Amino acid sequence: MLGLDFTEQAKLAWAYAWGGVSRCIAECLSIGSNLITVALVAGDVIELERALTLAPRGQRADWVTRVQVHDSVVSPLYWAVKDGMVDMARVMIRDLLAIRADRDAYYYGRDRLWTVHPDIISVLCSLCPELLEDLLDGLLWHSASVESGRVRVNYYVREVYGDPDDFHDAWDAPFAVLALQGPTTLFVHPLVEKVLDLKWKLFARTYFLVMEFW
Numbered sequence: 001m002l003g004l005d006f007t008e009q010a011k012l013a014w015a016y017a018w019g020g021v022s023r024c025i026a027e028c029l030s031i032g033s034n035l036i037t038v039a040l041v042a043g044d045v046i047e048l049e050r051a052l053t054l055a056p057r058g059q060r061a062d063w064v065t066r067v068q069v070h071d072s073v074v075s076p077l078y079w080a081v082k083d084g085m086v087d088m089a090r091v092m093i094r095d096l097l098a099i100r101a102d103r104d105a106y107y108y109g110r111d112r113l114w115t116v117h118p119d120i121i122s123v124l125c126s127l128c129p130e131l132l133e134d135l136l137d138g139l140l141w142h143s144a145s146v147e148s149g150r151v152r153v154n155y156y157v158r159e160v161y162g163d164p165d166d167f168h169d170a171w172d173a174p175f176a177v178l179a180l181q182g183p184t185t186l187f188v189h190p191l192v193e194k195v196l197d198l199k200w201k202l203f204a205r206t207y208f209l210v211m212e213f214w
Contacts, residue, residue: 160178
C-alpha cells in the first residue's frame with residue numbers, strides 16, 4: 001500500500017504498533033483463561049462467587065491475591081479495589097478471611113493476605129474505607145458455643161498491631177495509618193479496641209504515668 005513510502009522508519013513504526021496489538025491480544029487470552037479475572041472484567045459478583053467455589057481449597061487465597069496475566073502478576077483484590085468495584089472486593093476479602101477446614105488441614109487466608117498486601121490498610125483507607133470493617137471482621141473468630149455465658153473469641157492482631165522491627169517510624173505501622181486515615185467509627189470495633197488495650201497496657205500506660213509524675 002505504501003509503496004516507496006514504506007521506509008525503514010515506517011517498518012519500525014508498524015512493528016512497534018503490531019507488537020502492542022499482539023501483547024494486548026495475549027493479555028486478553030490470558031485473562032480469559034482465569035475465572036476470577038473473567039468475573040472482574042464482567043463486573044459480575046455472582047460469577048465471582050461461583051469462581052471462588054471452584055477454586056481448590058488450598059489455592060483459594062492465591063486465586064484472590066495473585067494471578068498470572070501474560071508476563072505479569074496482578075492482584076484480583078487490588079484490581080477490584082482500585083477500580084471501585086466495592087461489592088466484588090468485599091466478596092474477596094470475606095472469602096479470603098473465612099476459616100475453613102477439611103480432614104487434612106485448616107485454611108485461613110490471613111497470612112497470604114498480609115504477605116502479598118502488607119499495605120492493605122493504607123490502600124483501603126485511601127480508596128475504599130468502607131471495606132475496612134470487613135477486613136477487621138475477618139481478623140476475628142467467634143466460637144459457636146457458649147460456656148458459662150461467655151463466648152471464646154480469637155483476635156488476629158499481629159499485623160495490625162505492627163512489628164516495631166519492621167516499622168522504625170511508629171507512624172508508618174498499620175495501626176497508626178488506621179488511626180490517622182481511617183474512619184473514626186472503626187474505633188468501636190472489637191479488634192481495634194483490643195489493639196488499643198494492648199498498646200495501652202504494654203507501652204502507653206507506663207509512659208503516661210511517668211509523664212504525669214515528672
